[in-house]
Amino acid sequence: MPQSAEKTKDHVSLFKEPEYTEMFAAKKAQFECRPTDEAVAAQAEYTKTWDYREKNFARTKAVINPAKACQPLGAVFAAAGFEETMPYVHGSQGCVAYFRSHLARHFKEAAACVSDSMTEDAAVFGGQANLVEGLQNTHALYKPKMIAVSTTCMAEVIGDDLSAFIGTAKEKESVPADFPVPFAHTPSFVGSHTTGYDNMIKGILNYFWDREKGELKAGKINGKINIIPGFDGYAVANNREIKRYLDTMGVDYTFLSDVSDVYDTPSDGTYRMYDGGTKLDDARDAINAKATIALQQYCSDKSLEYIGAKGQPTTAFHYPMGVGGTDALLMKISELSGKPIPDSIEKERGRLVDAMADSQAYLHGKKVAVFGDPDFVHGMAAFLLEMGCEPTHCLSTNGGKDWATKMEALFATSQFGANCKAWAGKDLWHMRSLLFTEPTDLLIGSSYGKYLEKDTGIPLIRLTFPIFDRHHHHRFPTLGYQGALRVLVEILDRIFEMTDAASDISFDLTR
Amino acid sequence: MSLDYTNDTAAAEALIKEVLDQYPEKSGKRRARHLGVAKPTEEEGATSCGVKSNIKSIPGVMTIRGCAYAGSKGVVWGPVKDMLHISHGPVGCGQYSWSQRRNYFNGTVGIDSFVTMQVTSDFQERDIVFGGDKNLDIMIDELDGLFPLNKGISIQSECPIGLIGDDIEAVAKKKHKETGKTIVPVRCEGFRGVSQSLGHHIANDAIRDWVFDKGTPEFESTPYDVNLIADYNIGGDAWPSRKLLEEMGLRVIGMWSGDATLAEMARAPKAKLNLIHCYRSMNYICRHMEEKYGISWVEYNFFGPTQIAASLRKIAAQFDETIQANAEKVIAKHQGLVDAVVAKYKARLDGKTVMLYVGGLRPRHVTNAYEDLGMRIVGTGYEFGHNDDYQRTGHYVKEGTLIYDDATGYELEKFIERIRPDLVGSGIKEKYATQKMGVPFRQMHSWDYSGPYHGYDGFAIFARDMDMAINSPVWDKFKAPWKAA
Numbered sequence: 001m002p003q004s005a006e007k008t009k010d011h012v013s014l015f016k017e018p019e020y021t022e023m024f025a026a027k028k029a030q031f032e033c034r035p036t037d038e039a040v041a042a043q044a045e046y047t048k049t050w051d052y053r054e055k056n057f058a059r060t061k062a063v064i065n066p067a068k069a070c071q072p073l074g075a076v077f078a079a080a081g082f083e084e085t086m087p088y089v090h091g092s093q094g095c096v097a098y099f100r101s102h103l104a105r106h107f108k109e110a111a112a113c114v115s116d117s118m119t120e121d122a123a124v125f126g127g128q129a130n131l132v133e134g135l136q137n138t139h140a141l142y143k144p145k146m147i148a149v150s151t152t153c154m155a156e157v158i159g160d161d162l163s164a165f166i167g168t169a170k171e172k173e174s175v176p177a178d179f180p181v182p183f184a185h186t187p188s189f190v191g192s193h194t195t196g197y198d199n200m201i202k203g204i205l206n207y208f209w210d211r212e213k214g215e216l217k218a219g220k221i222n223g224k225i226n227i228i229p230g231f232d233g234y235a236v237a238n239n240r241e242i243k244r245y246l247d248t249m250g251v252d253y254t255f256l257s258d259v260s261d262v263y264d265t266p267s268d269g270t271y272r273m274y275d276g277g278t279k280l281d282d283a284r285d286a287i288n289a290k291a292t293i294a295l296q297q298y299c300s301d302k303s304l305e306y307i308g309a310k311g312q313p314t315t316a317f318h319y320p321m322g323v324g325g326t327d328a329l330l331m332k333i334s335e336l337s338g339k340p341i342p343d344s345i346e347k348e349r350g351r352l353v354d355a356m357a358d359s360q361a362y363l364h365g366k367k368v369a370v371f372g373d374p375d376f377v378h379g380m381a382a383f384l385l386e387m388g389c390e391p392t393h394c395l396s397t398n399g400g401k402d403w404a405t406k407m408e409a410l411f412a413t414s415q416f417g418a419n420c421k422a423w424a425g426k427d428l429w430h431m432r433s434l435l436f437t438e439p440t441d442l443l444i445g446s447s448y449g450k451y452l453e454k455d456t457g458i459p460l461i462r463l464t465f466p467i468f469d470r471h472h473h474h475r476f477p478t479l480g481y482q483g484a485l486r487v488l489v490e491i492l493d494r495i496f497e498m499t500d501a502a503s504d505i506s507f508d509l510t511r
Numbered sequence: 512m513s514l515d516y517t518n519d520t521a522a523a524e525a526l527i528k529e530v531l532d533q534y535p536e537k538s539g540k541r542r543a544r545h546l547g548v549a550k551p552t553e554e555e556g557a558t559s560c561g562v563k564s565n566i567k568s569i570p571g572v573m574t575i576r577g578c579a580y581a582g583s584k585g586v587v588w589g590p591v592k593d594m595l596h597i598s599h600g601p602v603g604c605g606q607y608s609w610s611q612r613r614n615y616f617n618g619t620v621g622i623d624s625f626v627t628m629q630v631t632s633d634f635q636e637r638d639i640v641f642g643g644d645k646n647l648d649i650m651i652d653e654l655d656g657l658f659p660l661n662k663g664i665s666i667q668s669e670c671p672i673g674l675i676g677d678d679i680e681a682v683a684k685k686k687h688k689e690t691g692k693t694i695v696p697v698r699c700e701g702f703r704g705v706s707q708s709l710g711h712h713i714a715n716d717a718i719r720d721w722v723f724d725k726g727t728p729e730f731e732s733t734p735y736d737v738n739l740i741a742d743y744n745i746g747g748d749a750w751p752s753r754k755l756l757e758e759m760g761l762r763v764i765g766m767w768s769g770d771a772t773l774a775e776m777a778r779a780p781k782a783k784l785n786l787i788h789c790y791r792s793m794n795y796i797c798r799h800m801e802e803k804y805g806i807s808w809v810e811y812n813f814f815g816p817t818q819i820a821a822s823l824r825k826i827a828a829q830f831d832e833t834i835q836a837n838a839e840k841v842i843a844k845h846q847g848l849v850d851a852v853v854a855k856y857k858a859r860l861d862g863k864t865v866m867l868y869v870g871g872l873r874p875r876h877v878t879n880a881y882e883d884l885g886m887r888i889v890g891t892g893y894e895f896g897h898n899d900d901y902q903r904t905g906h907y908v909k910e911g912t913l914i915y916d917d918a919t920g921y922e923l924e925k926f927i928e929r930i931r932p933d934l935v936g937s938g939i940k941e942k943y944a945t946q947k948m949g950v951p952f953r954q955m956h957s958w959d960y961s962g963p964y965h966g967y968d969g970f971a972i973f974a975r976d977m978d979m980a981i982n983s984p985v986w987d988k989f990k991a992p993w994k995a996a
Contacts (some may be wrong), residue, residue: 001844003968010961010972011615011747023754024617026953031764033728033774034593035623035660044622056657061650063602063633064657070603092670092701093568094578098607100940105611110944112920116570123674123702133538134571140535141572141921154670154702155599158637188601189634189671269989271924273945428588429628429657432621448609451620451627 053433057426064429067371068398071186072150073099073198074231074299076113078200079148081235081257082283084274086114086144090131091152093117106466107263107474111274114138118154127155131165131315135181136174142273145280147175150200156187180280182207188217192398194299194373197231201256201303208284209310212230218311222288225336226251226312228303230319230375233446234474234483236264239480241477242295245330248345249331251337254282254289256303264475286419287312290331291336293329295319295479296375297358298403318406319375322383322484323352345481353366355488356387362495362511364388365416367440371431372447372464374399377422378407380444380463383484385414387491393434395423428452463487513973514882517912523548525980526913530925532934538569545916549908558905564916565897567705573920575868575940576894578701580604582710583717584667586792588697589741590768591616591776593662595654598631599647600669604701605631613957615747623660627646630654634671644677647930649692651686656745663693663719663772671722673700683721691775695721706895706917708791710814715795718776735830736764737935738782740795740808744769746962751969752788752813758844759827759837767793780804788965791871791900812872813965815880816849837938845967853883856974859982861885861931866926868918868941869955870894875907877936877955880964884974892918920944934981949989951980 002017003009014020028034035043046052071504072089076099077088089416096115103111116134118127131149134345138147149162162183168265170177184203186196225246228238239260246253261276283457286292292307294300297316304314320329326349366389370380374396381391394407404424411417423430428448434445435456443449443460447468453460467473477483496511527546531539545566549558577585585608586621588596589665598605609733618624632643632650651664664686666679679696687694697717699710737756742749756763764782765775779785785808786796789905797808809829811822820842827838863886867874874891881888888908892915893900901914908914913930915922920940927935927945935945936955945952953959953976961976963969 001848003848005848005855005971005973005974008971009968011963014963014968015747015750017853019754020750023750023757027753027763027766027770031775031778032593032772034618034772035664039660040619040623044619047621052657059647059653059657061629061632062653062657065609065629066602066606066631066633068602069606070601072602088571092578093574093576094581094701094707095603097577097581097940098603101611101938102607104939108943110940110942110947111731112573114571114573115568117568117574119567119702119705130570133569136535137538137569137571138573140538141533141919152670152701153634154674157674187636189636189639192602229547233741265947267947267949267985267989268617268991269947269949271944273944326904355740357535357979429621455621469550 016382017092020219025273047432048436050437053437056433064427065448065451066397066427067395068192068281068373069102070188070193071191071199072152072188073102074193074196074198075150075184075200077193077231078104078257079150079204080111080262081255081259082146082148082279083202083277083279084145085277086112086138086142086147088134088147088149089113089115089136089152090127090149090160091115091118091155095152102466103263105468107236108471109263110266110271110273111263112142114142123154123158126158126455127160128165128168132169132172134173135169139175139179146180146182146275148200148204149181150196155190156185180207180212181383194231194296194398197299198302201228201300202306204283205256205286205303209287209436212284216287218241219288221290222285224286224289225333226254226256226286226289226292227445228256228292228294228300229258230294230299231373231465232296233467234478236260236474237477238479238483241480241483245345245480246333248342249333249337249339251333251339254278254286256286256409257285263305293317293332293336296373298374319379321379321479321487322386323349323356324386325379325382326479326481326484342352348481352485355485359492360388362492366371366442366495367392368442368444369393369395369431369435369440369458371395371428374403376464378403378410381420382410383408383487385410385416387488388416390416391420392438392440393431394420394425397425397427399424406407432456442491446490459498461490461494463490514885514887514944516887517522517909518913520548520911523911523913524927526929530922533921540574541569542919546922547914549905549910549912549914550592551910552905556906558908558910558912560823560901560904560908560914562901562914562916564893564901565705565708565895568917574917575920575938576706576917578707579699579703579710579713580667580669580701581608582707582792583697583699583714584608585612586707587711587714588665588667588741589664590616590626591771591773592616592618592626593772595625595630595658595661595664596692597650597666598629598669599643599666600671601634602630602631604669605629609920611939612743613745613960613962614769615744621658625661639671639675642675642677643672644679644682647679647682648686651682651690655690655692663695665695665697666902668700670701673698673703685940693722693725708895708897712794712795713798715793718796718951720775722776723780725777727781728774730778730781732781733762734783735760735762735834736782737761737784737786738765738767738779739763740767740785740787741789742766742769742795742965743789746958746964748963748965748969751963751966755813755819755823755841755966756786756826758841759823760834761830782804782806784809786826788813789871790903791896796799807846812876813969815876815883815970816967817879817883818876819967819970848967848971852971856978857885862887863981864889864930865934865936866890866930866932867955868892868915868937870924873955875900875904878907880970880973881977884977885932886977888912889930890915890926892916935976949986951983951986
């Protein structure tokens with residue numbers, strides 16, 4: 001008998017016991033009607049070929065293992081970053097179960113969000129009654145300071161009008177007339193979660209700046225700088241790291257959506273449904289800031305356009321990682337605020353460069369495949385080039401032509417970019433073909449990359465959302481010089497582990 | 512090994528009132544029908560859990576429920592391993608459900624098995640405007656070309672499909688003609704019904720309409736042929752179950768749908784008996800097979816030794832004396848393991864209280880497994896149960912047990928805060944809020960990435976996991992020492 005109370009075997013080892021392997025073999029032989037082992041082996045080999053790659057890249061409709069999610073996920077994430085705000089999704093309820101699970105699995109935190117549970121009758125008559133009732137219930141039960149409404153594709157297909165519905169709900173006293181209910185239409189069939197993030201940030205600003213008290217214009221400058229971090233699985237640590245720099249420099253700032261506390265609450269006996277986040281008054285006052293900086297342009301295009309139209313200067317980065325990325329961000333902050341970059345930060349920079357110099361021989365010429373959101377891939381590739389690595393295959397399912405052009409321009413800045421290519425709109429089944437036909441030394445992406453690692457044997461480094469199968473990575477930053485140092489160490493560790501694993505004679509004690 | 516205890520009815524009733532008082536009046540009235548306390552009945556050992564169920568969730572209250580798509584693609588169809596399952600519509604549904612149910616299987620991913628892949632038509636605005644049928648047609652050809660060893664393709668409808676009037680059935684028929692493969696259109700749009708539950712039903716109907724009687728592989732029957740129905744092989748659950756059935760001399764000709772192939776589904780009507788694990792999600796197809804092919808069905812429960820032994824005997828009773836004798840042998844063979852597990856863990860778990868809030872069958876089926884370890888169930892409820900689930904629950908829970916149907920986030924938080932059980936068993940959405948309160952938690956959908964929990968092999972793991980959750984040293988660290996009273 002394979003099982004015992006003393007040495008309890010679970011799924012990791014139990015099914016390797018002969019009682020099970022023999023059972024699997026019998027099931028397969030007698031009942032499954034599977035293809036022959038030869039046919040399976042032949043097809044597996046065929047999928048590694050250039051011929052299969054061409055066939056794979058010729059598809060125009062089938063999407064297989066994409067690395068992107070849909071708009072309302074981003075909207076929920078953005079809304080959660082405001083003070084005591086309940087994200088509210090108008091439409092089918094299953095979507096909300098998915099968003100909450102998805103965020104909880106990554107952050108290892110509860111993700112509060114409500115749905116107004118539209119069903120068949122709402123599909124016929126529209127969802128106004130659901131919204132009127134839903135806002136009232138959410139307000140009574142969860143006592144938020146703001147309810148931020150986004151939509152599922154069901155509500156979008158039937159054409160529900162959020163502005164009118166929310167107006168009706170307020171007339172019917174679901175919530176007080178002055179209670180903030182910003183909204184964003186977030187159809188899942190347009191863009192991705194990054195688009196939804198952008199739409200919700202814009203929706204919230206639009207509420208405070210144009211709807212709450214009529215159309216506002218920027219008033220007396222409050223001296224602050226607004227930061228829009230964008231959809232970032234590492235936001236918990238990265239937002240704190242950026243704030244540390246701003247505090248060190250003495251720059252006054254407002255983060256527009258800051259999930260660092262709500263997705264990283266302490267265990268002390270109390271469940272906090274809300275914690276931290278952008279103060280609503282700070283969001284109101286953000287119209288009077290000196291400038292707005294977006295850390296991820298593809299998460300912020302429409303928001304920046306809106307802010308710009310209010311007369312405020314804006315600037316955007318592509319997830320500024322590494323030495324150059326951090327340099328550029330700090331210099332921009334310095335330029336906008338008039339505050340110099342202090343020696344203490346310059347020393348941090350020096351320590352990062354020191355570490356890169358110490359380890360450069362192990363990084364030089366390493367080929368790396370990268371996938372993720374367009375800003376992440378850009379920032380990651382830029383840092384890889386700084387380390388002397390070659391970001392050979394850069395793939396973004398939600399990246400467009402504009403992104404690909406920017407990536408090509410980035411490659412052109414370095415000799416290490418000579419053999420690199422950007423793959424816009426492609427998925428991880430495409431990546432599989434790329435890795436089999438033109439293998440790299442490493443793969444950088446999210447947990448979804450683990451299937452590629454298993455198939456191709458190329459080690460995966462998890463550095464972007466979602467990370468489900470490793471714990472707590474997101475609690476440490478990837479941005480700033482400290483974040484870059486941590487990313488550097490993760491890459492080096494994998495390289496050293498690979499070297500040790502492949503070594504026999506050269507199993508050196510010192511490397 | 513049945514434990515004898517009752518819970519505090521008056522306290523449970525007071526708690527329900529306290530929670531309902533927080534709702535706006537109309538919503539409070541609606542929620543009141545879903546909350547109750549198990550009452551004694553005339554039948555010995557049974558209680559009555561008479562709450563309303565399978566009714567629309569109230570808007571804005573934070574229901575835990577999912578949708579019909581989750582019930583069809585996520586539960587019933589997704590695990591069928593040698594078919595490609597298209598999440599037909601926008602990208603999100605397939606993305607969030609990608610590899611999230613731990614339906615274990617043997618096979619080569621992307622070659623002859625496709626369970627851990629996310630295949631989607633990734634609808635864009637033009638698909639909403641012009642319809643998605645043409646692209647679906649092209650997509651099926653592309654998939655068949657890239658994955659030629661697939662045995663079939665299912666089309667799992669997301670919300671827009673039914674709203675824009677696509678005719679996926681026509682596409683399925685056309686593609687079946689062209690490719691010769693089984694193509695199954697499933698109308699599981701997320702807005703249909705009130706929860707996952709209708710998705711199960713629709714998925715069952717799709718098996719009936721698009722798989723059965725379409726030609727089965729050659730097959731020689733024996734008098735001992737059974738189907739193992741509605742075990743999704745979470746963490747490998749169905750395998751220790753299958754092992755027990757085979758040990759008692761039965762032949763499992765089809766396993767649904769964990770580790771299933773299309774052939775195992777198509778062949779099912781040839782069985783002598785259907786053994787159903789998750790009643791909620793597949794009773795429909797069992798009833799159909801009973802009506803059409805005269806196959807009777809038996810519900811069983813392989814959680815914990817008390818229920819395993821009872822179920823093995825119940826199943827054996829459907830067959831001859833040889834099988835019945837074999838069942839006794841199987842039970843006897845495992846008694847040593849059971850005794851060792853109970854000896855090891857009961858002292859550590861005796862008298863500990865448990866609240867459950869799960870889906871399908873687990874809110875009742877796991878209760879005796881806890882009781883086998885000396886633990887007590889103080890509250891339980893279903894996300895998407897029906898009346899017949901609550902009727903069955905009465906045979907499991909004791910008087911005074913708090914019963915909650917389609918509980919909201921607010922209700923669960925308050926119930927847990929007030930009752931402060933020693934363990935909560937629920938899902939990922941509930942896990943972290945519960946743990947923050949200092950209450951130990953196990954995910955009882957995914958087994959918290961452990962398992963299997965079924966059968967005797969699984970019981971040892973179940974006991975180990977409950978012990979490690981409850982007796983972890985971390986719960987003592989919540990209060991900073993300078994604040995400890």
